[in-house]
Each structure stands twice: as structure tokens, then as C-alpha cells.
Amino acid sequence: MNLFTLAARGLRFHRRTQLGVLAGCAVSAAVLAGALFVGDSVRASLGGIALVRLGGLQSALDTGNRYFRDDLPARLGLPSAAALQVKAMAFREEGDGKPRRQINRVELLGVDPAFLTFAGTPAGVVLEPGQVALGSRLAEALAVRAGGEVALRMAKPALLSRDAPLASRKESATRRGLFTVAAVLSDAQLGRFSLRSDQSAPYVAFTSLKGLQETLELPGLANLLVSPQVPGVLREALARSWAVEDAGLSIRKLPDLVQLESARSYLDPEVSARALELRPGSVGAVSYVVDSLASASGKSTPYSFVSALTPGPDARLGVVPADMKDDEILVNRWLADQLLVKPGESLTVGWSELLPGDVFQPRSRAFRIR
Numbered sequence: 001m002n003l004f005t006l007a008a009r010g011l012r013f014h015r016r017t018q019l020g021v022l023a024g025c026a027v028s029a030a031v032l033a034g035a036l037f038v039g040d041s042v043r044a045s046l047g048g049i050a051l052v053r054l055g056g057l058q059s060a061l062d063t064g065n066r067y068f069r070d071d072l073p074a075r076l077g078l079p080s081a082a083a084l085q086v087k088a089m090a091f092r093e094e095g096d097g098k099p100r101r102q103i104n105r106v107e108l109l110g111v112d113p114a115f116l117t118f119a120g121t122p123a124g125v126v127l128e129p130g131q132v133a134l135g136s137r138l139a140e141a142l143a144v145r146a147g148g149e150v151a152l153r154m155a156k157p158a159l160l161s162r163d164a165p166l167a168s169r170k171e172s173a174t175r176r177g178l179f180t181v182a183a184v185l186s187d188a189q190l191g192r193f194s195l196r197s198d199q200s201a202p203y204v205a206f207t208s209l210k211g212l213q214e215t216l217e218l219p220g221l222a223n224l225l226v227s228p229q230v231p232g233v234l235r236e237a238l239a240r241s242w243a244v245e246d247a248g249l250s251i252r253k254l255p256d257l258v259q260l261e262s263a264r265s266y267l268d269p270e271v272s273a274r275a276l277e278l279r280p281g282s283v284g285a286v287s288y289v290v291d292s293l294a295s296a297s298g299k300s301t302p303y304s305f306v307s308a309l310t311p312g313p314d315a316r317l318g319v320v321p322a323d324m325k326d327d328e329i330l331v332n333r334w335l336a337d338q339l340l341v342k343p344g345e346s347l348t349v350g351w352s353e354l355l356p357g358d359v360f361q362p363r364s365r366a367f368r369i370r
Contacts, residue, residue, distance in 0.1 A: 053192045053202075055119040059227045059234040060195055065157060067221035068246035070209065073114070075241040080227035080234070081115040084212050088154040090134075090205060092142045101142050106203045107194060108154055109224070110212025118228055121188040129211030132179035135191035135204035139184040148181045152205065156216050175215050179207060247271070256316050276310075283310040283317040291362070292350040293331075295339040304335075306349060329367035336369075343369050 062085075073080040088108035093100045109115075113126050116133070125133055132150065134142070144150055153176045185191035185206070194202040213219050227234050244251060244260075249271065252259040260267070260275050266286070267275070276282045287307040294300035309318040319330060329347055331339075341347060347367050352360035 053190075053194050055188075055190050055193070056228045057118050057226045059229055059231045061225040061234070061238070062195060063223045065223070066248060067157075067218060067223050068225070069243075070112070070213075070220055070222040072222070072225060072241065072246060073112070076227075076234075076237040077241075078227065078229055078233065078237055079114075079118075080225060080229070081112050081118065082209065082222035083112070083115055083224040083226065084110040084209055084216070084218065084222050085224045086154050086157060086212075086216065088152050088205065090138060090142060090150055090152055090203070092144055092148070092150050103138060103141050103203050106138065106152070106205055108152060108205050108207065108212070109193070110209040110222075111206050112209045115226065116185075116190060116206065118226065119185075119188065119190040121186070123183055123185055123189040125183045127182060127206060127208045127211075129208045129214070130177075130179060131182040131208065133183040133185050133206040134181055135185055135193070135202070136187065137192070137201050138203040138205060139181070141203065144181055146181050146183055149178060150181060150205075151176060151178050152207075154212075154216070157218065177215055281312060281314060281317070283312050283314075285309045285318070288351065290349055290351040292348075293335065293339065294348045294350065295341045296346045296348075297340065299339045301335065301338055306351075324370065327367055328370040330370055341369055345369050 068082075070082045070084075073082050086108050088106040089102065089104050090106045091100050091102040111127070116123055116125065123133070127133060132152070134144070134150070139145065142150055153174050156173055156175050185204075190206075191204060192201050193204050196202070209222070213221065229237075248263045249267075250261050250263070252261060262268075262271070272284055276284055285307060287305050290304055290306050292300050292302050293304050293306075309320045311320045311322045311324050312318065313322050324330075329349070331341070331347065336342065339347070345368070347369050348364055349367060350362065350364040353363045355361050
């Protein structure tokens with residue numbers, strides 16, 4: 001018996017085992033190949049959805065509830081467009097006693113004329129105030145065509161969150177307007193525009209940027225920038241053109257000093273830390289409304305402003321001396337006369353601390369008048 005005969009007899013004797021192994025390998029290979037084909041198909045489908053939604057756009061800057069100046073595209077010096085994006089609700093009255101059609105979670109964008117030109121197939125429509133262009137899915141849901149009318153109720157943004165205890169509750173959080181449908185946009189005309197990555201088709205509506213700014217009382221502001229340029233090119237242009245005003249900041253020049261302020265009441269920690277690093281000797285300041293200032297004798301004054309400043313040797317930047325301790329406080333002459341206090345005596349500051357759930361907790365602390 002030679003080696004070949006031995007191998008042949010071994011295969012014949014173990015044929016059932018060998019056939020099972022061979023079948024298992026075939027099934028495994030088929031599963032892996034199918035998974036690869038399905039993965040490629042899903043990837044291609046998602047890529048196709050993304051390309052349809054974005055048209056010819058390659059880059060975007062979405063600042064959410066932060067707003068930059070809408071002239072930023074002109075300052076960039078490259079093809080780009082600004083938009084104001086808010087959440088909205090769309091509805092249309094049927095008439096003749098029929099119930100109205102209502103669609104929630106609509107993406108409403110106030111766009112400048114350049115925005116819609118970046119579509120794969122530009123619609124060639126220029127929106128005027130009072131006009132709206134609807135994505136085909138939204139138009140179908142509302143059963144409306146070009147020339148019809150739809151009502152939009154949109155959320156009115158605010159510099160402070162509506163959930164913040166310091167935000168005003170008196171002003172309405174929404175605005176409503178009646179719009180004429182100027183065009184119904186197909187998918188190739190940015191009718192499915194969205195920066196989200198989900199697979200469901202969005203409800204999209206476009207209107208005039210100037211008109212939406214006026215309705216929402218946000219003149220000259222936008223929160224979305226799009227461009228057909230690749231991200232690296234847009235990033236370099238932003239680095240050259242971005243200004244402090246685009247971050248909601250302003251610089252006020254006063255005699256002998258410069259003051260950095262925020263339209264959002266408080267500077268973000270990153271902004272304040274960077275600003276203090278730029279110029280040695282700079283001083284940070286924060287003011288807060290306290291509930292009361294009370295002396296040891298029981299005299300008090302309600303609702304006063306207390307300001308905290310970084311101690312420093314330069315009197316032009318504040319009255320807090322460099323050697324001032326954390327338990328010391330300075331008061332002006334009017335408050336000292338009202339409370340009949342003098343240096344060395346105690347002054348109790350009462351305030352309300354904000355806790356989770358929009359709850360204020362009364363707090364107090366005693367300071368020594370310096």
C-alpha cells in the first residue's frame with residue numbers, strides 16, 4: 001500500500017465528516033459574501049441619500065442656538081450661503097368643514113438667494129418675504145401645490161433658553177405666518193435637505209432669509225452656513241474672516257480700557273479664559289442680583305447688584321485691591337449710610353441659588369466690610 005492509496009482510503013472512510021466540513025465552509029463563505037454585498041448595498045444607499053439631501057454642498061457650519069452675522073459668506077470670499085434654521089409646524093385649512101392638515105417637526109430655513117443654487121438641479125426660484133418653497137414630501141402631506149397657501153408656526157429663538165429661570169415667560173415662544181407656496185422642490189432641488197444622518201425623509205420648507213429674520217426679530221443673524229467647497233478650504237476661510245461679533249461678542253472701548261461683553265448675559269468659560277490670557281493684567285467681572293444686603297443691626301436693603309472682580313493693582317480696572325480676601329467686601333457710601341455700617345463690621349449677603357428643576361434655594365453668607 002502506497003501513500004496515495006492510504007490517503008484515498010482515509011478520505012473514503014471519513015467521507016461523511018469531510019462532507020460536513022466542506023458544507024460548513026461553503027455556508028460560511030456564502031454568509032460572509034452576502035454580508036459584504038449587503039454592507040456595500042447599505043453603504044451605497046446611505047451615501048445616495050446623503051448626496052440627494054446635500055446636493056452640491058460639501059461643507060456646513062451649524063451653530064444651533066448661537067448666531068453669526070449673515071454677511072459672513074461675503075467676507076469669506078468663496079461660494080457659500082447663510083441661512084436661519086428653526087423648528088416649525090405647518091398646516092393647511094381644508095375648508096368646507098374638512099379637518100385641517102397639520103405636519104409637525106418641519107425644518108424651516110430662511111435662505112439667501114444663493115442657497116438653492118447649490119442644488120444638484122437648481123430650481124431657479126428667488127423667494128420673497130411671504131413666500132415659501134416646500135419639499136415634495138411636505139407638499140404631498142399638506143396636499144398643496146405651487147400657488148396655494150400654508151400657515152407656519154415657528155419657534156422664536158431667544159438668547160436665553162426658554163427653560164432657564166431667568167428667561168422671560170411673558171413673551172410668546174412662537175410666531176405664526178401665512179405663506180404663499182412659490183415652488184415645490186424635488187429631491188434634486190434640495191427638497192430633502194437635511195444635515196441629519198437618519199434615513200427618514202425630512203419635512204423641509206424654505207423662505208426668505210430677510211423675511212424670517214424680521215418675523216423672529218433676529219435682524220442680520222444666521223445660524224447655518226453651507227458651501228460647495230471642501231471642509232479644509234472653508235475652515236481656512238473662516239479662520240481669516242471670523243470676528244468676535246460672529247460669536248455673539250462685542251468690544252466696547254472706554255477711556256483707558258477695553259471691555260469684552262456677551263449678548264448672552266455671561267461669557268462662556270472658554271471665551272473668558274482665552275480673553276484673560278491675551279492681555280496680562282486683564283480683569284474678569286461678573287454681576288448678580290442678590291435678594292438682600294443686611295447689617296448686624298438688622299437693617300437691610302433688598303434686590304441689589306453685587307459685582308465680583310479679579311483683584312489687581314490697576315485701579316482703572318476695578319476697585320478690588322490685590323490683597324483683598326475672599327471673606328471681605330466693599331460697599332459704596334450710599335449703602336453704608338443706609339445700613340449704618342463701617343469698615344470692620346459684618347454684612348450678610350442673601351441670594352437665591354439655582355438648582356435643577358428650575359428651583360431657587362435661598363443662600364446667605366457673611367462678609368467683613370473692608
